[in-house]
Amino acid sequence: MIADQLLTNVSQLVTAPGRGARRGAAMRDLEITRDAAVAITNGRVMWCGARTDWNGTAKVEIDAAGCAVVPGLVDPHTHVVWGGDRLADFEARTSGVTYEQVLASGGGIRHTVACTNATAAVELLALAQARVVRMMRAGATTIEVKSGYGFTWDNERRQLDAVRALSAHVPAQLVATMLFHLPPRDPRDRLEYMQHAVREFIPDLARDGAATAVDVFIERDAFSVDEADMLLRAARHVGLACKAHVDQFSAIGGLELAVQHGALSVDHLEASGPAQIAALATVTTVGVVLPGVTLHLGLRAAPARALVDAGAAVAVGTDCNPGSSPLFSMSLAMALAVRLNGLTPAEAFSASTANAAAALGLTHVGRLAPTMCADFLILHGADWRDLPYTLGEDAVDRVFIAGDELLR
Numbered sequence: 001m002i003a004d005q006l007l008t009n010v011s012q013l014v015t016a017p018g019r020g021a022r023r024g025a026a027m028r029d030l031e032i033t034r035d036a037a038v039a040i041t042n043g044r045v046m047w048c049g050a051r052t053d054w055n056g057t058a059k060v061e062i063d064a065a066g067c068a069v070v071p072g073l074v075d076p077h078t079h080v081v082w083g084g085d086r087l088a089d090f091e092a093r094t095s096g097v098t099y100e101q102v103l104a105s106g107g108g109i110r111h112t113v114a115c116t117n118a119t120a121a122v123e124l125l126a127l128a129q130a131r132v133v134r135m136m137r138a139g140a141t142t143i144e145v146k147s148g149y150g151f152t153w154d155n156e157r158r159q160l161d162a163v164r165a166l167s168a169h170v171p172a173q174l175v176a177t178m179l180f181h182l183p184p185r186d187p188r189d190r191l192e193y194m195q196h197a198v199r200e201f202i203p204d205l206a207r208d209g210a211a212t213a214v215d216v217f218i219e220r221d222a223f224s225v226d227e228a229d230m231l232l233r234a235a236r237h238v239g240l241a242c243k244a245h246v247d248q249f250s251a252i253g254g255l256e257l258a259v260q261h262g263a264l265s266v267d268h269l270e271a272s273g274p275a276q277i278a279a280l281a282t283v284t285t286v287g288v289v290l291p292g293v294t295l296h297l298g299l300r301a302a303p304a305r306a307l308v309d310a311g312a313a314v315a316v317g318t319d320c321n322p323g324s325s326p327l328f329s330m331s332l333a334m335a336l337a338v339r340l341n342g343l344t345p346a347e348a349f350s351a352s353t354a355n356a357a358a359a360l361g362l363t364h365v366g367r368l369a370p371t372m373c374a375d376f377l378i379l380h381g382a383d384w385r386d387l388p389y390t391l392g393e394d395a396v397d398r399v400f401i402a403g404d405e406l407l408r
């Protein structure tokens with residue numbers, strides 16, 4: 001065998017075994033190869049195993065210097081295309097102002113919508129690119145990006161166009177999702193909005209490939225279960241995948257609806273109880289937990305421990321957004337899932353790699369095995385557990401995407 005590159009001098013090569021999402025106790029099984037090597041050709045893994053078992057040649061050697069190597073992290077939930085900031089909200093909240101008061105004084109999500117729509121396309125792209133670069137440096141090599149701050153049809157498209165443009169500027173694989181985030185407040189506008197979404201907007205998205213999934217925020221103050229049913233039905237009808245923000249503040253049936261639609265993932269789950277945990281235990285839908293929100297807003301944590309114990313597949317994301325989770329590091333999201341959501345280090349590892357890929361419907365990232373993308377991280381230390389242990393991005397030394405090193 002002749003490889004383009006040989007990654008060698010690897011203390012531990014760590015990956016979730018098998019294919020697809022890992023569920024329940026299997027999330028704790030990791031395949032750890034000591035003194036390993038990885039052969040790469042055309043940006044894909046062609047071989048990996050114990051270094052002494054490699055008997056081919058390589059054009060280039062990458063020396064891991066005796067450190068651990070893990071798959072590039074997959075961030076299955078972000079909102080990185082936004083304009084303006086929420087720094088005033090942050091300061092007000094920390095001095096005791098409630099979220100309702102923030103909204104009443106013109107802050108909150110509607111402030112982000114106004115700022116995003118007032119930001120020129122080129123500036124919106126530059127802002128998002130700077131954020132994605134920070135996320136890649138912290139170890140994310142595949143990143144989902146949602147729209148949802150546009151509100152009007154043209155502005156939602158502008159956000160999705162920004163994701164498409166951004167793909168040409170960053171090496172990370174970006175996955176665009178249309179998020180139905182805020183419905184119109186007037187009931188008559190709302191009906192018209194729903195009709196346009198179902199008849200025109202969603203079919204158009206599928207036709208020109210602007211998004212691969214439709215996500216709906218199902219909550220008392222957002223879309224109802226019936227409205228979400230219409231949107232997800234329309235998405236499936238044109239071949240788009242389904243996702244949903246559910247049970248963030250209240251369990252109103254959003255999770256159950258999304259599962260019925262065969263959603264790739266249900267995200268948030270802070271208010272999920274025994275019935276919702278049971279509903280996720282045996283289905284392919286991945287439960288995505290977002291510990292950055294728990295930390296930033298001081299809300300309860302999603303019951304990831306109970307979900308894994310029930311047999312569900314759990315993933316972790318940053319939910320990077322200006323209002324509820326200004327978290328740019330998937331490494332830190334993984335570390336927080338151990339502290340705040342009760343996952344073990346190995347479970348958090350599977351949740352941030354193989355299961356996060358499954359939450360995006362991707363089969364070629366999230367693991368290090370033959371045919372997978374050569375997306376990997378060389379850590380600073382020899383033990384992979386530094387990654388969930390370290391609070392910050394310092395555990396990640398070098399980042400490679402499709403075999404190419406991300407330059408600092």
Ligand SMILES: [Zn+2]
Pocket residue numbers: 077078079245319
């Ligand atoms: Zn979100």
